[in-house]
Amino acid sequence: MAAAPGLEGTSTNGSGNNRDRLSELAARHLVQPWPVAGQIGDEARGLIRSGDGVYVQDEHGNRLIDGPAGMWCVNVGHRCKELADVLYDQAMALSYNSPWYTMSAPSAELAERLGKLAPGDLSHVFFTTGGSSAVESALRFMQFYNNVRGRPDKKLILSRGGAYHGSTYLSASLNGRPRDRDWMDGADHLVVKLTCPNPYRRPEGVSREAFTDWLVAEFEATIEEHGADRIGAFVGEPVMASGGVIIPPDDYLPRIAALCRKHDILYVSDEVVTAFGRLGHVFASKDVFGAQPDIITFAKGVTSGYFPLGGMMVSSRLFEELRRSNHPDAMYAHGLTYSSHPIGCAVAMKNLDLLEDGLLDHVREIAPYFLSQLKTLEELPLVGEVRGIGLMACVECVADHDSHNPLRLDTEVGQRIDAHCQDLGLLVRPLINMCVMSPPLTITRAQIDEMVRILREGITRTMADLRREGLWDG
Incomplete structure (x- = not known):
């Protein structure tokens, strides 16, 4: 996948040997947030090289929409001069x-x-x-x-x-x-x-x-x-x-x-x-x-x-x-x-200054479109509810629409969707059986369309995986 415009050459955290070196250093020395005991102090996570607007670039040079805006926080977008x-x-x-x-x-x-x-x-x-x-x-x-x-x-x-x-x-x-x-x-x-x-x-x-x-x-x-x-x-x-x-x-x-x-x-x-x-x-x-x-x-x-x-x-x-x-x-x-x-x-x-100079107005104007497009995902059998307000939303997956019970494999379904979405060009925030979206406030309608398209494909691929593995018959 092509790198985002303006992202080339912005970091020495790049590819090849240097990337492997950073992963080795992290696994040997860097304690990550919320580790499990079996991996604590011995874990390297995905490397983000740079960001621009609503996009980040991963260790392989792939461009991804930053669906969670970092951690709910990159409101004005990356690389704001x-x-x-x-x-x-x-x-x-x-x-x-x-x-x-x-x-x-x-x-x-x-x-x-x-x-x-x-x-x-x-x-x-x-x-x-x-x-x-x-x-x-x-x-x-x-x-x-x-x-x-x-x-x-x-x-x-x-x-x-x-x-x-x-x-x-x-x-x-x-x-x-x-x-x-x-x-x-x-x-x-x-x-x-x-x-x-x-x-x-x-x-x-x-x-x-x-x-x-x-x-x-x-x-x-x-x-x-x-x-x-x-x-x-x-x-x-x-x-x-x-x-x-x-x-x-x-x-x-x-x-x-x-x-x-x-x-x-x-x-x-x-x-x-x-x-x-x-x-x-x-x-x-x-x-x-x-x-x-x-x-x-x-x-x-x-x-x-x-x-x-x-x-x-x-x-x-x-x-x-x-x-x-x-x-x-x-x-x-x-x-x-x-x-x-x-x-x-x-x-x-x-x-x-940036928020009050039109960005708050943009959020109020585009938020209904953001939620309406995500709501179309409720057509998928795995999706129980899409809910949201402003520029924050959650896609909750269920095994049974009638009971609204979480999936038996709820600890990994969100991570499965996230993995597929990353391959397709989108970061999501997986929370057990849920996928949370809270993109930078600068997001456009076209970028919302792309985000929802990738998320739909990520969920569709996850449904196929679960059926193939005999974990779900929805």
């Missing part, structure tokens, strides 16, 4: 300053800008290095907030089945996806799990129309069981991204937010994926779902992946309550060496 120039210029002007006793102009300017863009009174921001540290910071702030207010027992955290909130200790304790916690410890005594708000896999006997009422009743019963005086926060993604692009039923999030306000429970909206354009808005909690949080966590698209940055937006009301407390010397003893990093903040400012 505007971001690269800002990154270079800021590094040459000020590469780093300690946030413990100094500050930089980019961090102050970005904080002001985000404070004006965030919903309600979320006018303060604490910058982190990514999504996990953003959620961890929010949870530690909740603990600090309740300690200062004389409520040391108000620390329980409500999360949901299917959730993903990070890999640090507290954030990972909230995770509710299958297999995430099988072999890992967590602060289980602090977390209460609610039902995943997935209409496709709602409890048996509950209609779609009644599902929101069922979820709200469960939330109220959980508060009654554990006591509002012991529950400190509810943490929820507006769209459960890594759980399979789970879009909650209408009016669910506003009703949950109202219950949180009623019972003095902090509502933390985890917008690590949904913020900065993925749904056509800078923040989606209020603009898309009508829910006003007390805290919003973000990362990924804030710099389009060009520099590690995350953060939490916090309600002014919470800070005012802390300042009125009887403990003016109480310290929120939490910080990161790279908090408010000047390069990351400068890149984020330019990234916002």
